[in-house]
């Protein structure tokens with residue numbers, strides 16, 4: 001007996017958990033559907049509410065004309081030892097109802113809360129627990145009465161809607177059907193039996209209940225039905241005598257009504273021989289026993305389903321990431337780990353393994369040579385310009401050997417053109433690196449859930465790249481300036497010893513502006529510049545790689561690490577902010593996990609007693 005109490009109590013707990021989880025059955029394999037329950041089914045005015053109330057021993061269900069029950073009512077009965085009797089709703093867990101008239105009102109209000117004041121129906125159940133010494137542990141589901149016609153203000157589909165909702169409960173293999181039929185109607189036309197027959201043709205989970213035995217025409221009785229001859233079910237039929245409308249109006253007490261019912265059967269000439277197996281109290285016991293049997297059979301599959309769900313929830317948590325630790329040290333560690341993960345991806349882009357690093361080589365191999373080739377040396381070293389520069393360089397002084405100043409000016413002027421391509425290389429590499437930072441952040445899976453940290457890393461990395469760019473720019477400009485600060489003297493010495501073609505015997509002094517002479521100066525400068533160009537073509541990439549690429553690999557986030565290390569715990573937490581939706585999802589999963597785990601623990605504790 002003790003196990004029965006705890007088994008049914010267990011199912012009650014799991015059912016409440018299902019409602020909290022938003023699991024009302026219906027969508028695939030839910031825990032709700034694996035749980036056994038008892039659903040009360042019957043036509044309108046067949047006596048459903050009366051049966052439910054007499055099983056409970058209390059008046060608490062809303063009454064009225066038309067369809068009063070418009071949401072399923074999951075009624076959990078808990079037997080208590082002490083005398084206090086009270087009710088509790090899942091939607092208002094802190095409130096204890098001792099006045100059952102107030103319970104009735106709350107059911108009506110809560111129904112309206114979801115369905116509105118319209119006469120619509122909803123499949124979201126209301127959960128009501130009743131704690132009483134006069135009940136057995138049992139879960140009953142009260143469903144809207146089956147009707148044949150819609151009433152004023154109801155959509156035409158209501159008849160079908162109700163039938164579908166009721167069917168959705170009773171067609172589940174774990175649902176025990178309490179089929180209510182009034183005795184003053186032919187059993188063959190009973191709505192309850194019709195539906196039960198449809199969803200449970202073998203009758204193994206249908207309990208037939210005949211109400212209103214006292215209202216049968218004189219001289220007739222329901223013995224044929226009660227003894228299973230009129231319609232065969234696996235379980236015995238139970239006859240019930242509820243309070244009549246007159247009794248209700250006179251406020252006949254439920255306990256009194258039960259006693260009267262018992263007396264009715266004991267003294268009845270028709271049913272006396274069946275008296276011990278009739279009445280609401282017997283029905284309650286019968287149901288409770290059957291429920292225990294079913295639960296026992298179901299436990300392995302319920303545990304399997306719970307375990308499967310726990311595995312799925314754990315897998316999802318792993319996928320979206322576990323919750324973040326609360327202490328500062330752990331947060332700092334996590335931030336640094338995430339940065340390192342990003343750094344790894346970034347380096348793979350540069351060193352190979354991931355694409356993108358090759359574009360830096362492309363800058364040096366294509367862009368830089370192409371830009372150098374385009375420099376306007378032919379204009380700068382044109383006959384006319386050389387002549388102009390050379391003429392101006394020495395002022396009124398005649399050239400003694402060579403136009404030294406003219407050469408220097410032409411060379412300086414030419415070399416300064418290299419600044420453009422040098423800076424352009426710096427910028428081009430900068431943009432490649434910046435793009436690689438962006439890509440690496442996007443590709444670092446560990447960072448996916450942390451938009452704030454992604455942002456922080458991007459900002460820090462771009463700041464560092466900006467510094468490297470500045471350093472690199474200074475370095476390449478210095479390389480160019482170095483070329484003009486001290487010329488390669490060998491080049492000119494060699495020139496001097498070379499025999500001059502079309503040498504002018506009279507020397508430069510005589511014919512300072514001779515075209516050939518000017519052209520020769522131009523071509524000498526051009527040759528020198530060509531040599532400088534070859535040098536820079538090699539040294540600019542070295543400088544750029546040294547200042548930008550190498551630094552990016554070595555110390556892209558160094559400053560960031562130093563900053564983070566000094567930060568307060570609050571700010572560390574803020575850096576690990578996640579997408580609010582994701583956080584919400586995680587909280588939900590965690591809550592579900594906890595419920596499923598506690599359900600499993602409870603099952604374990606009763607199942608292996």
Ligand SMILES: Nc1nc2c(ncn2[C@@H]2O[C@H](COP(=O)(O)OP(=O)(O)OP(=O)(O)O)[C@@H](O)[C@H]2O)c(=O)[nH]1
Nearest residue numbers: 044045046047048049050145212241242243244245
């Ligand atoms: N005399 C007598 N009256 C009964 C019996 N069962 C139910 N009634 C009366 O029949 C009427 C309908 O009973 P309910 O219990 O409200 O039936 P219901 O199936 O819940 O009806 P709806 O909520 O309208 O679908 C009430 O007036 C009851 O008093 C019974 O066994 N004997």
